[in-house]
Amino acid sequence: MAEPLVKVEDLKQYFPIRNGLKVNWLKAVDGVSFEINASETLGLVGESGCGKTTVGRSMLRLYEPTGGKVTFDGTEITKSNIQQMRKEMQMVFQDPYSSLDPRMTVEDIIGEPLDVHHLYANKAERHEKVLDLMDQVGLKADHAARYAHEFSGGQRQRIGIARALAVNPGFIVCDEPVSALDVSIQAQVINMFEELQNKLGVAYLFIAHDLLVVRHISKRIAVMYLGRIVEVADADELCDEPQHPYSQSLLSAVPIPDPKIARERKRIVLEGDVPSPLHMPSGCPFRTRCRYATEKCALERPELTDRGGDHFVACWNK
Amino acid sequence: MENYDVNKMPKKQFLSAQIDLSKFEKATDEEKQQQDIMGESTTFFKDGMKKLLKNPLAVASMIVLLFVITVIIVAPMIVPYSYEEILTVNGKRDKGAKNLKPFTYSKEEQKFIANGGERFPHIMGTDEQCRDYFIRVVYGTRVSLIVGFFASIIVLIIGMIYGSISGYAGGRVDLFMMRVVDLIYSLPDMLVIILLSVVFTNVLSFKSGSFLAALGTNMVSMFMVFGLLYWVTMARLIRAEILSIKENDYILAAKSVGASPVSIIKKHILPNCLSVIIISTALQIPSAIFTESYLSFVGLGVQAPMPSLGSLANAAREGLQSYPYKLVFPALMICLIVLSLNLIGDGLRDAFDPKLKR
Numbered sequence: 001m002a003e004p005l006v007k008v009e010d011l012k013q014y015f016p017i018r019n020g021l022k023v024n025w026l027k028a029v030d031g032v033s034f035e036i037n038a039s040e041t042l043g044l045v046g047e048s049g050c051g052k053t054t055v056g057r058s059m060l061r062l063y064e065p066t067g068g069k070v071t072f073d074g075t076e077i078t079k080s081n082i083q084q085m086r087k088e089m090q091m092v093f094q095d096p097y098s099s100l101d102p103r104m105t106v107e108d109i110i111g112e113p114l115d116v117h118h119l120y121a122n123k124a125e126r127h128e129k130v131l132d133l134m135d136q137v138g139l140k141a142d143h144a145a146r147y148a149h150e151f152s153g154g155q156r157q158r159i160g161i162a163r164a165l166a167v168n169p170g171f172i173v174c175d176e177p178v179s180a181l182d183v184s185i186q187a188q189v190i191n192m193f194e195e196l197q198n199k200l201g202v203a204y205l206f207i208a209h210d211l212l213v214v215r216h217i218s219k220r221i222a223v224m225y226l227g228r229i230v231e232v233a234d235a236d237e238l239c240d241e242p243q244h245p246y247s248q249s250l251l252s253a254v255p256i257p258d259p260k261i262a263r264e265r266k267r268i269v270l271e272g273d274v275p276s277p278l279h280m281p282s283g284c285p286f287r288t289r290c291r292y293a294t295e296k297c298a299l300e301r302p303e304l305t306d307r308g309g310d311h312f313v314a315c316w317n318k
Numbered sequence: 319m320e321n322y323d324v325n326k327m328p329k330k331q332f333l334s335a336q337i338d339l340s341k342f343e344k345a346t347d348e349e350k351q352q353q354d355i356m357g358e359s360t361t362f363f364k365d366g367m368k369k370l371l372k373n374p375l376a377v378a379s380m381i382v383l384l385f386v387i388t389v390i391i392v393a394p395m396i397v398p399y400s401y402e403e404i405l406t407v408n409g410k411r412d413k414g415a416k417n418l419k420p421f422t423y424s425k426e427e428q429k430f431i432a433n434g435g436e437r438f439p440h441i442m443g444t445d446e447q448c449r450d451y452f453i454r455v456v457y458g459t460r461v462s463l464i465v466g467f468f469a470s471i472i473v474l475i476i477g478m479i480y481g482s483i484s485g486y487a488g489g490r491v492d493l494f495m496m497r498v499v500d501l502i503y504s505l506p507d508m509l510v511i512i513l514l515s516v517v518f519t520n521v522l523s524f525k526s527g528s529f530l531a532a533l534g535t536n537m538v539s540m541f542m543v544f545g546l547l548y549w550v551t552m553a554r555l556i557r558a559e560i561l562s563i564k565e566n567d568y569i570l571a572a573k574s575v576g577a578s579p580v581s582i583i584k585k586h587i588l589p590n591c592l593s594v595i596i597i598s599t600a601l602q603i604p605s606a607i608f609t610e611s612y613l614s615f616v617g618l619g620v621q622a623p624m625p626s627l628g629s630l631a632n633a634a635r636e637g638l639q640s641y642p643y644k645l646v647f648p649a650l651m652i653c654l655i656v657l658s659l660n661l662i663g664d665g666l667r668d669a670f671d672p673k674l675k676r
Contacts, residue, residue, distance in 0.1 A: 062570055062573055087576075103590055
């Protein structure tokens with residue numbers, strides 16, 4: 001198999017919680033590894049607060065990771081080469097309202113990455129490049145002189161995508177790019193993500209909590225729980241035959257647009273709350289809410305193991 | 319939908335909510351285009367100025383302030399008296415020109431005019447030392463405005479630099495810097511101002527002829543007092559604003575694009591603080607004018623014979639029952655300046671804050 005474009009190995013991100021003189025470590029991401037091939041999409045799902053966003057941000061070194069290694073195209077990303085790597089790895093943010101500077105015109109927002117990396121010779125070239133990017137994401141040329149607050153949520157997200165595309169990256173972290181949008185707009189934006197992938201060959205890490213959206217756009221899906229990946233598999237396989245008990249309960253909660261099927265379906269309702277990441281349970285982090293939990297789960301933490309056909313599951317009992 | 323035939327629609331039933339399409343007209347291309355057109359977009363600054371000029375209160379205040387500024391510049395050139403000059407008629411001291419009412423002349427002056435002489439009217443009368451009161455008020459306004467503007471600029475510069483470093487750096491740097499601010503904040507303002515102005519007035523000495531000497535030691539010491547004391551409020555305001563702006567995703571986006579901290583502060587953070595900076599500077603000016611008036615009122619401000627609105631008000635206090643207009647003029651002047659500056663500040667905030675856009 002060819003070398004993957006992005007390789008994440010044992011990524012760890014702990015945040016210090018100072019409580020007087022004592023320092024507790026919040027383990028937001030605790031040993032996450034995955035690979036993404038060129039022009040491929042990996043979906044990352046999980047409930048709120050499980051560390052999905054933190055994975056994306058640590059990968060781009062918006063937070064300084066506590067441990068682990070991120071490699072892009074064979075080069076390890078370090079503090080010293082991150083400035084160059086920012087040309088290769090970009091990010092689309094969740095909230096299209098707060099991720100665009102209200103004091104800047106669309107042209108300046110999209111042109112900022114060009115400014116930072118000196119990607120143009122003169123003003124005319126900059127203008128041309130910005131217009132070209134706007135065209136790619138379906139914005140009109142006369143929108144260039146406007147401010148972000150003059151646009152709707154979907155249009156704003158397009159501006160954010162154009163900004164990420166400006167440096168012509170090979171990989172984009174999409175941090176819940178559609179969860180703040182209307183359902184009808186979601187479809188447009190997702191289709192645009194796919195078109196851009198076909199045209200430009202970018203790879204995505206697509207973070208979301210809507211499983212249907214993720215299934216639609218991703219080739220493979222990773223399920224996260226409390227800072228760890230519990231299952232990785234091909235998108236269709238994971239949705240049709242989830243192995244990990246957490247993935248099973250997640251999928252059983254996906255709404256089905258047919259009331260007849262929905263009525264017959266058995267929902268797996270999880271009991272209890274998510275444990276605090278400050279006081280992680282020993283062994284498997286999911287054991288406190290798992291139906292299949294045994295003594296072994298409390299003693300040892302299960303690693304991701306291949307169950308055949310690139311389907312990885314971290315569970316002792318499945 | 320292009321070749322949809324209205325006549326082939328099923329007929330509308332009685333009481334049904336079906337729309338009768340035959341009553342509708344197709345939109346022309348021009349009408350469709352109208353849906354796409356957004357309001358005309360302008361630059362941030364132009365847009366703000368346009369909105370500011372639409373605000374009648376702000377415009378009126380600007381006119382008032384401009385008028386006041388014009389008067390204090392032009393009046394000393396026209397009025398033949400000076401602020402420290404005791405009135406004379408034909409080279410002789412005019413002892414009767416004491417506490418004259420507005421637009422009246424003393425007996426000596428009336429004689430002088432009757433003999434064909436020309437005498438500039440005392441627009442606001444005269445004071446108890448036979449000096450023209452109008453020109454004294456004009457100079458007092460000058461002093462007050464200069465102190466207000468310069469003190470605010472000093473406060474703004476110190477506060478902005480200190481506040482943005484503290485806010486952006488965060489962590490221990492922020493903690494330390496803010497404790498220093500708390501320390502200064504906890505000192506009793508007036509006591510420190512009084513002590514400092516006494517000390518500075520004695521310590522400072524300038525080469526005669528220099529710009530600072532022209533301003534006078536008192537004025538310079540007042541600037542320094544304001545600069546040393548009042549920047550803390552500005553620093554706190556700007557720090558608080560930066561702390562909240564820093565959490566926005568667009569700062570993170572700028573970081574992920576690779577922008578340096580300096581350019582993030584310059585391009586993203588300070589422009590977004592602009593409304594706070596503008597409004598607090600505009601409000602700092604009247605508060606500095608107030609403090610200056612207060613200091614002059616208790617006798618620590620500018621030195622006699624140089625008048626300021628505060629010292630004029632203080633002087634008027636003595637003859638308040640006989641000559642109330644002498645308190646009214648400087649007090650009215652303070653009111654006008656402070657009110658118009660406050661209204662301009664409000665107008666600026668409304669105009670330059672995109673979040674308030676309606």
